[in-house]
Amino acid sequence: MSSILPETPAILVVEDDEGMRAQLRWALSDYELYFAGDRSEAIAQFRRREPPLVVLDLGLPPDCDSAGEGVATLREIMTIQPLTKVIVASGTEDRRNAQDAIGGGAYDFYAKPVDSDVLRVIVERGWNSYRLEAERDDRREGLAGDSGFDGLLAASPQMLKVCHMARRVADVEVGVLITGESGTGKDVLARAIHAWSDRRDRPFVAINCAAIPEALLESELFGHERGAFTGAFAQAVGQIERASGGTLFLDEIGDMPLALQVKILRFLQEKQIERVGGRKTVPVDVRVIAATNRNLRTMMQAGSFREDLFYRLNEVGLAIPPLRDRPGDAALIASFLLTTMSRRLRRPIKGFAPETLARIETYSWPGNVRELQNRLKRAVVLADRLYITVEDMDLCDGGESADALRLPTLRQVREEAERRALNRTLAITDNNIQEASRVLGISRPTLYTLMKTLRITRGPRLDV
The missing domain is CATH 3.40.50.2300 (Response regulator)
Known part of the structure; x- marks a missing residue:
């Protein structure tokens, strides 16, 4: 548009x-x-x-x-x-x-x-x-620019912090390790770092270490010479060479076999490779970004991931929080996706019903952004109304009532925060009004007024 x-x-x-x-x-x-x-x-x-x-x-x-x-x-x-x-x-x-x-x-x-x-x-x-x-x-299509990257949407402080860190390291030649649950957008963040780096006009080559059989992964990464193994009828250039001058994204690095981890470490240290079956070294200029949904520190302790490779890859670590821990991001991403999907699929969808956005924000999203995208795409295709409902997205599990799906008002949020602060302070000060008012930074009359408004009564004093 x-x-x-x-x-x-x-x-x-x-x-x-x-x-x-x-x-x-x-x-x-x-x-x-x-x-x-x-x-x-x-x-x-x-x-x-x-x-x-x-x-x-x-x-x-x-x-x-x-x-x-x-x-x-x-x-x-x-x-x-x-x-x-x-x-x-x-x-x-x-x-x-x-x-x-x-x-x-x-x-x-x-x-x-x-x-x-x-x-x-x-x-x-x-x-x-x-x-x-x-x-x-x-504005929705430009929201990616608000967080500094094309294709990356963020409004929560947690995710904006990740975005700002990523932008700062984009032009610095350091190894970046992106961690996070499946579906949080690790590949999107890796592509964003590449797009903002000096290598943006060079190739971005991604390889999923968990999707390729162990017997083929080495050849896929390093290439092979003719006759290196049965079926190798010609020389083949590997993905590392294809990424020369650009960025190599090693997704699911935690699934890489130990034997191959040694060769990757050598490549990172020497900036050169040997094709399978070859003896000639090939210099390569590649920036490596890795990602995993596994706990590499636990794997190091178990001996299934090399400690030296971990520290070589993890010069800067970026941890993407799960969608459930990013307040506001689910609704933001859903609104953006709805606009693009309804246009691409040519479906006359105008937006979300109010209770749907509320449910999107309160749902736990175990599959993270990928689950949100899949549910929304299905809803756009199958919806027979102008506004996407909770039923369209199949988010009715749990038996919540309409009231349970409704977001609190700002007044309710403020009152709840004030109630927690007053109760905590009164407990800490042993119900001493003068001391509580000093800690809270308000006058005693103001404190009494708040207690009356919030219906808070002083409990029994603690035994000293």
């Missing part, structure tokens, strides 16, 4: 009656108008111009007495571009059809015969709404 919008929008008018067209042309003379008389012409015009506003008569040929063609046109327009504001025509006899159309995605309706002033107000309101939603989508 482009953030540059015209001052005066184009409007597609879908109307087969010539007299009504003339009235609409006069009523909307300040706008750039395009006309269509039936469904096929309307869709062709819409695909060619994609106007932000559509004025649609539901009674289209071949059956002008039925709303079927008009509703079908509406649905197709909303599938092509859900952001479009469709204003449907409503006569006295088909007011119910107009209301049903609004339930199907139409923005508003105007009554026949045409009241020019009313129609212009509806159109202006629709244009303002379109601009606000377009700007909102642009």
Whole structure:
């Protein structure tokens, strides 16, 4: 969605009656108008111009007495571009059809015969709404820049700290080890570091150490010479050489066999490799970023991961917290993904129901961002409403009531924080009001007022 919008929008008018067209042309003379008389012409015009506003008569040929063609046109327009504001025509006899159309995605309706002033107000309101939603989508698509990286979204202090650390090391030639649970976005962070480094114009080569059989992993990394093993009919360049000048991302490094860890350590120390079956050393200039969801320190103690390799890789460690420990990030990521998915999948989804965002924030997300992405994609494909519900995302497990899914207000959060602080301070000071007020930095009258408001009474004094 482009953030540059015209001052005066184009409007597609879908109307087969010539007299009504003339009235609409006069009523909307300040706008750039395009006309269509039936469904096929309307869709062709819409695909060619994609106007932000559509004025649609539901009674289209071949059956002008039925709303079927008009509703079908509406649905197709909303599938092509859900952001479009469709204003449907409503006569006295088909007011119910107009209301049903609004339930199907139409923005508003105007009554026949045409009241020019009313129609212009509806159109202006629709244009303002379109601009606000377009700007909102642009902000969402630009949110990655807020945390310093393309493709990386963060609002929580925990994740912003990781982002800031990553940006600081992006241009420094140090080994980076990214840790975190599966699905937290370790690969996204690695690509972001590469994108902000001096190597950004060189290759980024990723290899999953857990996805390749042990017998093939060495050849995949270092390459091989012709005849090195059965089936090696020609020389092959490994992924380390392919990444020369750029970044090599070793994902799931904790699954690398011990024997191969020795060769990786030698490569990191000497900046050169030998292909399998070869004797000639090949110099390589590669930055290595590694990632794992395993506890490498525990593996070192068990003897399954080399300590010297760990410290070579972990010159700077970045630990990505799980999504459940990143307040605000789940809703932020979900909103961004919904915008991009609904557009890519051409689904007329406008947003989330309020209780859905609340549930997204309170759900534990054991699969982290990957689980959120999968659940949301399924919801976008299968949802039959304009707003994604808790049921669409299959987040109803646990039997929570609607009240349990509702986020607390700021007042409730503040009162709860004040209640905890007062109770803790009174306990520490043994219910001594003067001392409690001093610790809290407030006057005694203010403390008494807070205690009364929060219904806090002093308990028995502690035995000294």
